[in-house]
Amino acid sequence: MPQSRQPSGDPADGVYFxxxxxxxxxxxxxxxVRFEAxxxxxxxxxxxxxFAQTLRDVLAGLQQPGHDEIEREALAGNALATRYAVCCHELQRSAGLAPDRVRAIGVHGQTVRHRPERGYTWQINNPALLAELAQIDVIADFRSRDVAAGxxxxxxxxAxxxxxFGAPGETRVVCNLGGISNITILPGNGGNDGDVRGFDCGPANALIDAWAHRHLGKPYDDGGxxxxxxxxxxxxxxxxLDEPYFAAPPPKxxxxxxxxxxxxxxxLSGFAQLAPEDVQATLTALTAVSIAREIARHAPDCSAVYACGGGARNPALLRALASALADHGVRxxxxxxxxxxxxxxxxEALAFAWLAYRFTARAPGNLASVTGAAGGRVLGALYPR
Ligand SMILES: Nc1ncnc2c1ncn2[C@@H]1O[C@H](COP(=O)(O)OP(=O)(O)O)[C@@H](O)[C@H]1O
Ligand SMILES: [Mg+2]
Structure with a gap:
């Protein structure tokens, strides 16, 4: 079973991006971030x-099969690595760090296909270019090994x-509201990682953003x-809510x-007469209800739900989540x-720095109780600086 806690004075201790x-x-x-065991x-x-709208459009275009994907993907990987390098330079500048003070960069990449049922998940990136531009070790491709392990x-x-965020004697839920929502259920049993569960609940902002883009011409619904x-x-x-994904049991x-x-x-095909703001309210409710249902099913005794990700900046979404939890009997x-x-x-960025730390310690980064993998695995691949 993977353990998240390490003995003190671990040689992997240091600063990570x-x-x-x-x-x-x-x-x-x-x-x-500095990690010390x-x-x-x-x-x-x-x-x-x-990301500029042009890069977003390129990435969105690669979500679906299309012409000349290999070339388009490779160029998108270069564009992403260049943006990632700008982010690293900004971190170095504001933390006052020389590149040789940073142990490694843990970088997620941009998911364009996620098909574990077909044995793969694909994040666009060019980690070699990032290592070249940043002159820091890069650890990338964290998801593939877990998929390889089933x-x-x-x-x-x-993890x-x-x-x-775990606390003895209290069940807590951490809820990430990115494009997709995911929850982590932290049981209050003193931190036995084998009892931690977590899975994706459904869309968080992906559809809300798409609707805001279509009707407001803006990338998101500011403040809801x-x-x-x-x-x-x-x-x-x-x-x-009739989509089968919502009712499927984890891992998912x-x-x-x-x-x-x-x-x-x-x-939406049967609802053409609906006002756009009513659709937006309903999409916000979809995010909230799909999360609340899962919490009611899997963590009805939780004392608090802690939101993170960009959706935590949407008060309408947080209000909808609180009311959906109450509707489902979760206090x-x-x-x-x-x-x-x-x-x-x-x-989320901290989590990927931590995964780079785990890789450096050659310690597992996944939780088999969450992903359904055959066991704990060291996640990622190293591109030395
Ligand atoms: N002020 C805001 N009001 C409403 N939504 C916001 C606000 N700021 C960010 N968001 C939402 O958060 C999203 C970005 O969240 P993020 O955690 O970066 O997600 P991801 O990990 O999928 O990139 C935006 O697309 C938007 O939907
Ligand atoms: Mg984001």
Whole structure:
């Protein structure tokens, strides 16, 4: 069984960078963090480097099969690595670090296909170019080994959540609201990692963003204001929730392969008369209800749900989550991970820095209880500087 805690004075101790660019395709979140065995991580700097609309369009185009994919993917990998390098330089500058002070960069890459049932998951990146540009060791491709061991390859953040957010005597849920939502259930049994569970619940912002883009011409529904102007349309919500993924038992993971605009348009076909703000309110409710249902099923006794990721900046979404939990009989407070001392936008990037730390220690990064893999595995591949 993988253990998240290491003996003190581990040779892997040091400063790591974590870079996360998720399914929202908004840009890359980065952190510089010092890990020392037995101590809480210390964040030295954070940075965000956005993706231009042209890069977003290229990435979105690669989500589906199309012409000349290999060339388009390779060029997108170069463009991403260049943005990742800008993020690393920003981290170095703001933390005052020379490249040789950084043990490694843990970089997720950009998922364009996630098909563990077919034996693969694919993140676009050019880690060799990033190593060249940053002159720092790069550790990439964290998900493939878990898939090779029969796992979902996702989510990978629960092991990190367990090390920083677990509390004895209290069941906590950490809920990441990126393009897709995932939850980690941390039982209050003193940190036995084998009891940690976690899985993707469904879309978090992916559809909300798509709808905001279509009707507001903006990349997201700022503060959830557009949704707040509308009302939830119960028959549409039922049609959306009818997707079998929501009822499937864990382990499970999903992505834009399933929850994309084509999926939404197919579901909306009978609802052409609905006002756009009512659709937005209903999509926000979809995110909230799909999460609340899973918490009611798998962690009905949880005391609090701690949101992280960009969706933690959407008050309409957090309100919808609190009300959906109450509707499902879960008496849990809804807060953000800030209440536990970690800014919500840092959590995922921290997790990938931690995975690089685990790789450096040659320690498992996955939790078999989460992904369904045959066991704990060392995740990632090294591109030396
Ligand atoms: N001020 C805000 N109001 C509403 N939503 C926001 C706000 N800021 C960020 N978001 C949402 O968060 C998303 C980015 O979240 P992030 O955690 O980076 O996701 P991912 O890991 O998928 O990239 C944006 O696409 C948007 O939907
Ligand atoms: Mg993002």
């Amino acid at each position: 974590g870079l996360m660019s998720g399914t929202s395709m908004d840009g890359v979140d980065g952190v510089a 037995g101590k809480p991580p210390v964040v030295l700097a954070e940075a965000f480097v956005g 796992g979902q390859g996702a989510p990978l953040v629960p 990190f959540h367990a090390t920083v 204001k557009f949704a707040a102007r509308g009302s939830v349309h119960a028959p549409l919500l039922d049609v959306l 993971s999903t992505g834009r392969d399933l929850f994309n605009e084509a999926w939404l348009d197919a579901k 849990a407070d809804v807060a953000t991970t800030q209440a536990l001392g970690v800014p919500p936008q840092q959590v």
